[in-house]
Amino acid sequence: MxxxxxxxxxxxxxxxxxxxxxxxxxxxxxxxxxxxxxxxxxxxxxxxxxxxxxxxxxxxxxxxxxxxxxxxxxxxxxxxxxxxxxxxxxxxxxxxxxxxxxxxxxxxxxxxxQKEKQEEYLREFYRPETQHWSGKQFQDIARHFNYEEVMSQDSTLMQWLQSLAVHGVALLRNAPLDEGVVRRLAERVGFIRRTTYGEEFVVQAKPGAQNFAYLSLPLPLHTDLPYYEYKPSVNILHCVVQTDSPGGSNMLVDGFHIADILRRDYPEDFERLSRVIVDWNDIGSEDGRKFHNIWRAPVICLDAEGRYTRVNHSVPQRDSHFNVPLAEVLPWYESYARFVRLAIADSHAFKTQPGDVLTFNNIRLLHGRTGYDDSEISPRYIVGAYLDWDIIYSRLRVLKNKIQRKPQ
Ligand SMILES: [Zn+2]
Missing domain, CATH: 3.30.2020.30 (NE0471 N-terminal domain-like)
Known part of the structure; x- marks a missing residue:
C-alpha cells in the first residue's frame, strides 16, 4: 500500500x-x-x-x-x-x-x-466555414430537424444553426400548423428582423383573382431584398397549407457554388460580376407609408480576402438606373446571363408539406417557386419571417460556450 x-x-x-x-x-x-x-x-x-x-x-x-x-x-x-x-x-x-x-x-x-490556432478559432468559433453544394448534392447536405426538439433542446438548436451556417439550408419538420410558428422559432434564436413589409408575412395567392392571375405564376430564382444594405439574412418559411396541384415546389440554388463555377471556368465573367456595381431598388407603399429603397452592390460581393460575403439577384428588383460606364453595359449583361443560366441549370426543386419549416441563407442561396393552380380546393398558405446573421451567430457562440465549453 x-x-x-x-x-x-x-x-x-x-x-x-x-x-x-x-x-x-x-x-x-x-x-x-x-x-x-x-x-x-x-x-x-x-x-x-x-x-x-x-x-x-x-x-x-x-x-x-x-x-x-x-x-x-x-x-x-x-x-x-x-x-x-x-x-x-x-x-x-x-x-x-x-x-x-x-x-x-x-x-x-x-x-x-500561431496561424493554425487562429484559423481554427475563426473556422470553429467566429463563423463556421461554409461548404458549397450543387443541386445534385442537395439530398446529401440538407439536414432535417424536429421542430419541437429545436424548441426544447439547446443541442438540437445548435445543430440546426450550425447546418444553416455551413450549408445555408436546413429543414424543420412536424411544426404545428398555427401562424405563430415563425415568430416562436425566431424568438428561440433571438428576434425577427423587421423589413418594409413588416415582421411576419404571408405568401398566398389572392383567392378569386381574375383570369390568368388565378394561376399563381412561377417565381423565378432570386434573393430577397437585395435593395437593402443590411439585407435580411435568413428566410424562415413555414408551410401551413400546401397545394395539391402539381406545382408550388420550392427551388433552391447555392449562389456560392455558382460563383465557384464562374471563378473556375469563366474568370472574366466572375471578375465582372464581382466588380460591376448594380443598382437594386424597390419602390412602393406599405401601410400608407411610401418607400424608395436603393442599394448598389455587385451580383457577387467579396471581402478583402476574396471570400463571398453576399450574392444579389432579382429580376424585378434590379433598377433601370445602371450607373456604370457605357462600355461596361453589354459585357456585364453577357456575364449576368451566364450566371442566371448556370443557376437555373443547377436548381433543385422540392415541395414542402404542412408542418415543414424551410430555413435558408438569403445572403447566399437563390430561391424560387414553380407555378401552381391556386383555387379554393387547392390553396397554398406559407408564413414567413427573417432572422439576421448577427443574431444567429451570436446565439450559436453562446450555445457552443455552454455545450462545448468553447473559449470566451
Ligand atoms: Zn492592468
Missing part, C-alpha cells in the same frame, strides 16, 4: 508544479513555453499583452471590456521583468510604465498567434 501512495503523491506533485517558462525576445516579444521539455512555444507581442492587461484598473470583468486609458497608451511599452509561475500556471509581467499584468496559461493559449 505504501509504495503506490508515494508514487501517486510524486505524480500529483509533478503535475502541480509543472514548469512553464517565459522569456523576453528582442525586447518586444514574450515567448512562453507552456511545458518544459516540449517544443511548443507561444510568442506574444508586448504591445498586445499590455493592451489586454486583465487587472481591475485595465479591464472591466463583468462586462468583459477593456477600460485601459488609451488616451495615454504607450505603443512602445517594454517588459522589464518576467515571472513564469508554474504553480498558478500564469505569467507575470512587469512593464516599463511600472504596471504589472498577470496572464494565465489557458488565457494565453486561447489567444495564440
Amino acid at each position: 505504501w509504495v503506490p501512495r508515494l508514487l501517486r503523491t510524486i505524480k500529483q506533485h509533478t503535475q502541480f508544479t509543472r514548469q512553464i517558462s517565459a522569456r523576453i525576445v528582442n525586447g518586444t516579444n514574450i515567448e512562453v513555453q507552456p511545458e518544459d521539455g516540449k517544443p511548443e512555444k507561444l510568442i506574444f507581442p508586448s504591445v498586445w499583452l499590455r493592451d489586454n492587461c486583465l487587472c481591475d484598473e485595465c479591464f472591466h470583468g463583468s462586462s468583459k471590456s477593456r477600460k485601459l486609458d488609451w488616451d495615454n497608451f504607450d505603443t512602445r511599452i517594454k517588459p522589464v521583468d518576467l515571472v513564469a509561475d508554474g504553480k498558478e500556471k500564469q505569467v507575470v509581467v512587469r512593464w516599463s510604465d511600472h504596471h504589472e499584468s498577470r496572464f494565465t496559461l489557458e488565457w494565453l493559449k486561447d489567444r495564440s498567434f
Whole structure:
C-alpha cells in the first residue's frame, strides 16, 4: 500500500508544479513555453499583452471590456521583468510604465498567434466555414430537424444553426400548423428582423383573382431584398397549407457554388460580376407609408480576402438606373446571363408539406417557386419571417460556450 501512495503523491506533485517558462525576445516579444521539455512555444507581442492587461484598473470583468486609458497608451511599452509561475500556471509581467499584468496559461493559449490556432478559432468559433453544394448534392447536405426538439433542446438548436451556417439550408419538420410558428422559432434564436413589409408575412395567392392571375405564376430564382444594405439574412418559411396541384415546389440554388463555377471556368465573367456595381431598388407603399429603397452592390460581393460575403439577384428588383460606364453595359449583361443560366441549370426543386419549416441563407442561396393552380380546393398558405446573421451567430457562440465549453 505504501509504495503506490508515494508514487501517486510524486505524480500529483509533478503535475502541480509543472514548469512553464517565459522569456523576453528582442525586447518586444514574450515567448512562453507552456511545458518544459516540449517544443511548443507561444510568442506574444508586448504591445498586445499590455493592451489586454486583465487587472481591475485595465479591464472591466463583468462586462468583459477593456477600460485601459488609451488616451495615454504607450505603443512602445517594454517588459522589464518576467515571472513564469508554474504553480498558478500564469505569467507575470512587469512593464516599463511600472504596471504589472498577470496572464494565465489557458488565457494565453486561447489567444495564440500561431496561424493554425487562429484559423481554427475563426473556422470553429467566429463563423463556421461554409461548404458549397450543387443541386445534385442537395439530398446529401440538407439536414432535417424536429421542430419541437429545436424548441426544447439547446443541442438540437445548435445543430440546426450550425447546418444553416455551413450549408445555408436546413429543414424543420412536424411544426404545428398555427401562424405563430415563425415568430416562436425566431424568438428561440433571438428576434425577427423587421423589413418594409413588416415582421411576419404571408405568401398566398389572392383567392378569386381574375383570369390568368388565378394561376399563381412561377417565381423565378432570386434573393430577397437585395435593395437593402443590411439585407435580411435568413428566410424562415413555414408551410401551413400546401397545394395539391402539381406545382408550388420550392427551388433552391447555392449562389456560392455558382460563383465557384464562374471563378473556375469563366474568370472574366466572375471578375465582372464581382466588380460591376448594380443598382437594386424597390419602390412602393406599405401601410400608407411610401418607400424608395436603393442599394448598389455587385451580383457577387467579396471581402478583402476574396471570400463571398453576399450574392444579389432579382429580376424585378434590379433598377433601370445602371450607373456604370457605357462600355461596361453589354459585357456585364453577357456575364449576368451566364450566371442566371448556370443557376437555373443547377436548381433543385422540392415541395414542402404542412408542418415543414424551410430555413435558408438569403445572403447566399437563390430561391424560387414553380407555378401552381391556386383555387379554393387547392390553396397554398406559407408564413414567413427573417432572422439576421448577427443574431444567429451570436446565439450559436453562446450555445457552443455552454455545450462545448468553447473559449470566451
Ligand atoms: Zn492592468
